[in-house]
Amino acid sequence: MRAIVLEQFGSVANFRERDVPIGRPGRGQVLIDVAAGSVNPIDIKTRVGRGAAKWFPVIPPVILGWDIAGKIVNCGPDTDTFSLGEDVFGAIGFPGLAQANADYVIADVAHIAKKPASISFEESAAAAMAGLTAWQAFNQNDGLHAGQKVLVHGASGGVGHLAVQMAKACGCHVTGTSSGRNRQFVQSLGADGHIDYQKTPIPNYPGDFDFILDPIGGDVTLASLGLLKQGGHLVTLNPPGDDQAERKARELGVVFQFILMKSSSSDMEQVAKLLGSRVISAHISASIPLSHLADAHLLMESGRTVGKISLIR
Ligand SMILES: NC(=O)c1ccc[n+]([C@@H]2O[C@H](COP(=O)([O-])OP(=O)(O)OC[C@H]3O[C@@H](n4cnc5c(N)ncnc54)[C@H](OP(=O)(O)O)[C@@H]3O)[C@@H](O)[C@H]2O)c1
Known part of the structure; x- marks a missing residue:
């Protein structure tokens, strides 16, 4: 599969598109064919060796990215709450590495929610980490x-x-x-x-x-x-x-x-409910192909993002 690998901490020039093997989901995990992702400030901070690298080991070469929406294409054992072909989304693997800047990603079912049918992959991925963070901040x-x-x-x-x-x-x-x-x-x-x-x-x-x-x-x-x-x-x-x-x-x-956001299926479901009922919606100010991840990082790094920047496949 295609993945965008950060070869070493530093500028966006350190991103390389690579062909890497597709992983096999373990217990409690599913493999997702990613349709959309999004960029968050943590991606930028981690790229330069801060951010997530403060909370857990991040050792380049590494695939960054946490927000995903896509279709389940393989299920490991103990994943009964989800099924093959189901559309899901989430801010996965945090705190920890999720490796979402790729065509496929492995996610813990404890980190994902079913995507509301009425919401696009792009919008649900854009709302994942940002929405989960707002939800968790308000629900202390x-x-x-x-x-x-x-x-x-x-x-x-x-x-x-x-x-x-x-x-x-x-x-x-x-x-x-x-x-x-x-x-x-x-x-x-x-x-x-x-x-x-x-x-x-x-x-x-x-x-x-x-x-x-x-x-x-x-x-x-x-x-x-x-x-x-x-x-x-x-x-x-x-x-x-x-x-x-x-x-x-x-x-x-x-x-x-x-607070530090924590990936959570039950909290993600609450965000899904709000999205599905149109109580909240994610505003996407730029949709950038994953192959142009560097452009998305530069835009986000400006600190002037309105709403979200999404990564399309
Ligand atoms: N702890 C956690 O788990 C967690 C989770 C998610 C995010 N975060 C952190 O939360 C921060 C925000 O994330 P984000 O995704 O919302 O970032 P963002 O999308 O990049 O935020 C950009 C927006 O911030 C506004 N802004 C910049 N400086 C401001 C100021 N002094 N006062 C008011 N508004 C200001 C800008 O508005 P103008 O262009 O109008 O100035 C811009 O629209 C980041 O530092 C991120 O790392 C932490």
């Missing part, structure tokens, strides 16, 4: 409740644009941040409020949030803690480099948490 402790005030930073990005839609579906009052360029897009997702982070310093935002989803990290995390009401909860998606945020949260009487 007892989750979101109707009427709560939610702030979503990076609301025009992969995670943020799905998070805005999920929080609205819970009946929350949602404010999203992005540059002014993406104001209309964020509003089109249903956000009640929009803040241009390039014009308004965080301490000037209206405060009193019950929950803040922070895909940015660093100073944004620290400043945002002050916008929470007592007992409010901030989930960041970028690992803090020190205990400053933890200490500030304690002083303010709010909850600070870093």
